[in-house]
Amino acid sequence: MVSKRKTPVKTRNPDLIRGVGKYSRSKMYHKRGLWAIKAKNGGVFPHHDPKPKAPAAAEKAPKFYPADDVKKPLLNKRKPKPTKLRASITPGTVLILLAGRFMGKRVVFLKQLPSGLLLVTGPFKINGVPLRRVNQSYVIATSTKVDISGVNTEKFDDKYFAKEVGKKKKKGEGEFFEAEKEDKKKLPEDKKEDQKAVDGSLIKSIEVVPDLKAYLAARFSLKSGMKPHELVF
């Protein structure tokens, strides 16, 4: 290929207006130094023969021609970004979960995962919420913050939370009933260790603030007279 310069060349022919250069062809010939290149090469512009290319493999006629011309779909190079995180949600914020098994629980936010979901923990000892992913839309952010500096969340990402792929079971008549009675999957020990590691420093910083532990242990609920649009969270 043509050798590329390290920095692209600025044109030596500034535009007077768009489409009209300042210098004529003959002036530009002189400015670019084509006369010097020619002189170096004995009066002729240097000509390099093209490098011998390897002979292209002979193409076979295809076995199958499709009946109709099918259009190729347009190329899509979009890379999805994780959902925009609300400004009120920062690491260490106390969130209120609004849906699911832990509805109403107050929970500490750790970080946003690459899929856009929020990584959240109870802490487990305080309110029974383990390390869990939660969608930003199903969450109220309070203005209470917990000091999260002692927590290392580097190892957690979406793959950590992927479901275990179990082997497929054949649905034989007799086996059907026995297969149902299999015991619940136990939580692997390393996940328990991870939970303890994260919660250890968190609980210490929670116990510093009076009443915060009891606050996280309690569930949120709307009482009579509370107007959500007027409440400050």
Added chain:
Amino acid sequence: MPFKRYVEIGRVALVNYGKDYGKLVVIVDVVDQNRALVDAPDMVRSQMNFKRLTLTDIKIDINRVPKKKTLIDAMEKADVKNKWESSSWGRKLIVQKRRASLNDFDRFKLMLAKIKRAGIVRQELAKLKKETAA
């Protein structure tokens, strides 16, 4: 029952509608039957309908349409701010504002405090009941 709070120059009123809701203003002149010229240290002097104002007990001593500086000095002299904040009406408004700005965590702490206080009260009551029964 005669009226006690009159619309007069120097009467301090509370704005109850509009952009300046909740502000204390001084009636500085009367435009016509329905409107007053009204002024406060932190706002541009403007006219307001009387329906937007609620009169307070506080009155300051000024002439008709004083200069801003004179108004501010007169308000300082009459100590309007402190009189208002120590009046029961003013105190209620302050409490309302504080309650509205409570955080979720603050509301939780408030609930704990209320329960604690109720417990103490009930203990004392039980003690007193025992004494009178005995």
